[in-house]
Amino acid sequence: MECTGAQILLESMKREGVDVLFGYPGGAVIDIYDELPRHPELRHVLVRHEQGAVHAADGYARASGKTGVCLVTSGPGATNTVTGIATAYSDSIPLVIFTGQVPTQLIGNDAFQEVDIVGITRPCTKHNFLVKDITKLALTIRQAFYLARSGRPGPVLVDLPKDVMQKRTEFVWPEDIYMRSYNPTYKPNLNQLRRSVEELAKAERPVILAGGGVIMSNAAEALTSLARKLQIPVTCTLMGLGGFPATDPLWLGMVGMHGTYAANLAINNCDVLMCVGARFDDRVTGRLAAFAPKARIVHIDIDPTSIRKNVEVQVPVVGDCRLALEGISEICDAKLENKDWAGEHAAWIAAVAEWKSSKPLCYQDNGNIKPQAVIEALYDITGGDAIIATEVGQHQMWVAQFYSFTKPRTLLTSGGLGTMGYGFPASVGAQFAFPDKKVIAVAGDGSLQMNIQELATVVSNKLPIKVIILNNRYLGMVRQWQELFYNNNYSSTNMEAQPDFVKLAEAYGAEGYRIEKAEDMRAVLEKALASPNPAFIDVVVEREENVYPIVPVGAALDEMLLV
Amino acid sequence: MQRHVLSVLVENEPGVLSRVAGLFSGRGFNIHSLNVAPSLEEGVSHMTITTDGDSLILEQIMKQLHKIVSVIKVVDFADIPAVAREMMFVKVQAEGPMRGEILRTVEIFRCKVVDVSPNEMTIEATGDQNKLDAIISLLHRFGIKELARTGAVAMRRSKKTD
Secondary structure, eight states: OEEEHHHHHHHHHHHTTOOEEEEOOOGGGHHHHHHGGGOTTSEEEEOSSHHHHHHHHHHHHHHHSSOEEEEEOSTHHHHTTHHHHHHHHHTTOOEEEEEEEOOGGGTTSOOTTOOOHHHHTGGGSSEEEEOOOGGGHHHHHHHHHHHHHSSSOOEEEEEEEHHHHHSEEEOOOOOSOOOTTOOOOOSOOHHHHHHHHHHHHHOSSEEEEEOHHHHHTTOHHHHHHHHHHHTOOEEEOGGGTTSSOTTSTTEEEEOSTTOOHHHHHHHHHOSEEEEESOOOOHHHHSSGGGSSTTOEEEEEESOGGGTTSSSOOSEEEESOHHHHHHHHHHHHHHHOTTOOHHHHTHHHHHHHHHHHHHSOSOOOOOSSOOHHHHHHHHHHHHTTOSEEEEOSSHHHHHHHHHSOOOSTTOEEOOOSSOOTTOHHHHHHHHHHHOTTSOEEEEEEHHHHTTSGGGHHHHHHTTOOOEEEEEEOSBOHHHHHHHHHHSTTOOTTOBOOSOOOHHHHHHHHTSEEEEEOSHHHHHHHHHHHHHOSSOEEEEEEOOTTOOOSSBOOTTOOGGGOBOO | OEEEEEEEEEEOOTTHHHHHHHHHHHHTOEEEEEEEEEOSSTTEEEEEEEEEEOHHHHHHHHHHHHHSTTEEEEEETTSSOEEEEEEEEEEEEOOTTHHHHHHHHHHHTTOEEEEEETTEEEEEEEEOHHHHHHHHHHHGGGOEEEEEEOOOEEEEOOOOOO
8 A cells, every 4th residue: 555654654653552642743744744633543632842742752651651652843843852852761761752854855954944853862862763765664663662662761763854754655564673783681691680589698688779660661569579578678769669669668768869767778788789770870879989888789770781880780680670570589489488588687677667767757847838748648638549740859859758659650750860841741641641540740830830831731631630839939959959058049049930820720721729828738639639620739838948858969878967 | 991992883874973972972981093884794884993991981881882772793802802903194294315214114114105295205004003103203203294093993813723
């Protein structure tokens, strides 16, 4: 059957299982948009800014585990996606981004709305393509989806010149896919698994550190059962939250810069650290030289570059986290069937429990609305059964600390890149993935304003998303650093001039709530969350509240400031 | 810090050079020289990259190179016997009595004179890095006007049979 490039593109997406794509039309992709109405099975969501499209696709991918897709035009449409692409790249999120491009004969001529997006996104994509030949279109799309979701997932960009979309060719769908230069290792080496078990068996004070890889590889169940079987306390990175139930007695809390006292001390004192799907980011390790100084380290990761990049590792395990954890579990069952893990780790678990109870996460109640209390109330009201998206900053850390995530894929947050403006559009994607689930974005007043235009997308698609704004009229996290490390020099962090978020929500056709008194907080929050409509909930919180604990940059994990 | 010669096989597709070069610049690795040309197999190019770094940096360079989707194979010639050569052109000032001396130097190093004018000579030299450095230092006193070096190309040695 002879098809245009646009038809091939849409047919290929369908075969890749795409049901929703987020996008914004323009001259270079108008042929694709012309074809879209003839593919009702592909739901196109019109966003209000291309950055919103990528974040929405990203939120869809994180929440569902499927590959997120977006479609934008050339030039400014393409460059507007870069922040979203870099965000997804940092957190290894599978995305395919289709960008329009000027006709092939104009490429390189500084044509209208031309930009070398393949060049621009080379360092922040897993791979990218420029399709110059229509006969390679279907294969390229197949490869793009394959690359995005396999191995260590990531964003893949496909640049589509306008004339390639208009030309015609026979549509041949490549069923099999093979790229000789790309062979990710899923199955871990059995010897390395045996060595991991040896380390764990010798350990007196073991800790598991779980990262986003646990979520990405659907390893949460395997992790939880292994930790319980071997009686090993677990901490997670920000990206790993939900990978282990925060209600379990073995839970230490989050690790790192804003990690708990118990988690950071456990890392500092453990003799074996098993790191699963995390890459020892500087926000996790603090001063590298003082990180886990007494520990032998087992590191499981599908990406060999993550291993020994930052810390020395005694047992490297390259492979899929789930397969590795299951493999370790099987070896334990076969060889250490009668080992009394609980008995041997009793003293260590008691020490950890003591740290947990002596210095729990806390805040001083003084009659004002404490942001931490808002997050606790949110957890309470939802019973933990919601998808929470966050922006970046203090509110993000309070969510990580005070909301007990028990299931994977329930926290959507920009970990690696720390992208303000991520959470609200990400919640849009999550709501499309799960129309019946409660999706809540927690935002700061600063972050929300970075992609606030997506409220139009929310309203026009009748999404019941709620945005809780922890409004302190500051860029709170930067202000906190200015207070703690820069002599209270609040340079350009005061955000007092801001819109009336209630009226603004109403102007877009959503509901607006404002909470100004602590005693009203719970009731208004309940009422707002129960509404079937989209809403902004503007919570006026204690202005100069800080996130504690905090490990100052360059300090060791046990040098944290507690309050 | 040790100098390493890496042999990298890549899919010959547009942008592959900048993927590789961009990896080095983006991650702060050092490139001493980088050489690309088609290999025997159609659609595959062979790169020889000379870089330096300690063993941890080298390990990262190798892994990161391998992670690039267009890279087929990466080999470090520090661990296996290999031959590496570099080619260069040196244009030196060559007037009157100097000419004889330059020619004798060229002879000793088994270089070739490839271009001559009344006051200049262009010399072609091939060898490992040390040899080329030595030639340059000897020719300096005559006055080097221009220098073009290729950077190393390298190949694994054949296995010896005994």
